[in-house]
Amino acid sequence: MVNIQWYPGHMNKARNQLEDKMNLIDVIVEVLDARIPQSSRNPMIEKLVGSKPHLIILNKADLADPVMTKRWQKKFTTKGKFVMALDSLHNTNMQVLVKMIKKAAAAKIEKLQQKGASSPVIRVAIAGIPNCGKSTIINRLVGRNVTQVGNKPGVTKGQNWLKTADNIQILDTPGILWPKFEDQTVGLKLAALGAIKDTIFSADDVALFLLAKLRKHYLNDLIKFARTSKEEIQNINDTDLLLALTEEYGMRDDYDRFSMYLLQRLRKGKIGRVTLDRI
Numbered sequence: 001m002v003n004i005q006w007y008p009g010h011m012n013k014a015r016n017q018l019e020d021k022m023n024l025i026d027v028i029v030e031v032l033d034a035r036i037p038q039s040s041r042n043p044m045i046e047k048l049v050g051s052k053p054h055l056i057i058l059n060k061a062d063l064a065d066p067v068m069t070k071r072w073q074k075k076f077t078t079k080g081k082f083v084m085a086l087d088s089l090h091n092t093n094m095q096v097l098v099k100m101i102k103k104a105a106a107a108k109i110e111k112l113q114q115k116g117a118s119s120p121v122i123r124v125a126i127a128g129i130p131n132c133g134k135s136t137i138i139n140r141l142v143g144r145n146v147t148q149v150g151n152k153p154g155v156t157k158g159q160n161w162l163k164t165a166d167n168i169q170i171l172d173t174p175g176i177l178w179p180k181f182e183d184q185t186v187g188l189k190l191a192a193l194g195a196i197k198d199t200i201f202s203a204d205d206v207a208l209f210l211l212a213k214l215r216k217h218y219l220n221d222l223i224k225f226a227r228t229s230k231e232e233i234q235n236i237n238d239t240d241l242l243l244a245l246t247e248e249y250g251m252r253d254d255y256d257r258f259s260m261y262l263l264q265r266l267r268k269g270k271i272g273r274v275t276l277d278r279i
Helices: 009-020 043-049 066-076 094-104 106-114 134-142 184-192 203-217 219-226 230-234 238-248 255-267
Strands: 027-033 054-059 081-085 122-128 160-163 168-172
Touching: 009 043, 027 043, 027 094, 043 122, 054 066, 054 094, 066 081, 081 094, 094 106, 094 122, 094 134, 122 134, 134 160, 134 168, 184 203, 184 255, 203 219, 203 238, 203 255, 219 230, 219 238, 238 255
Parallel strands: 027 054, 027 122, 054 081, 122 168
Antiparallel strands: 160 168
16 A cells, blocks of 8 residues: 655644634634545544534535535534535635534624623634635635635645634634544545645556546546546556556656646546545
8 A cells, every 4th residue: 555644844833833722712613625524634633623613614515426425414413513515616605604603603602792792703713634725715704815725735834813704703724634644545535636745645656546436436437537438447457547548648658647637637526526535
């Protein structure tokens, strides 16, 4: 099994800073990638949550398998946890998100109102792995581009407090991974969807992993992408399929280049609505 690990120093610093500010936080909003809901859950964030109200967002739901998204919503919804699917890029369900945040903070809002606050302010920390869409969500909530957005991990470096028109103060945090992936398939899934820098891993290793997943769960999408037949897909192994696709897409024998192209197509939803974490 391929060994993928990535935990640069700024992530450890960000984790410590978030921990230091937890006493100021009323609601933790954890942003997951809807295509890998389990693999994108940072166990360190779960520990920081403790007994605080916890809202889980399955972001990029427009790119994920809708059947799987509903199943993951049901699985994550437990006492004290609020869960919703979101397409932050296209600005859908953002008012639902605001209402969900206030619902999670209902006890704190009531307490502040009893003390005489006419417009109580709720402090929210938005946290998650790199490249899961946190910055886009924050920009939507604030109503303007206050955080830098990128399609690669590590764009946000510092922590900032930001205000919204809905009496919500947001702590923007950098994407945080954890020191060691106990299950290496987690590393492969994170790499496939852009949560790990592309220079950290070999693209062909991740591409082979992806082809096996597509063959098993999304065969029709794979057939369409491969421009071939079901019989040809079934009669070829993943390595030979990678080589055949490299040639089919005009890259001759440059399978490293094609492997990265395949991953980019996946990340943009051009292969289909794919969820790699299954229930």
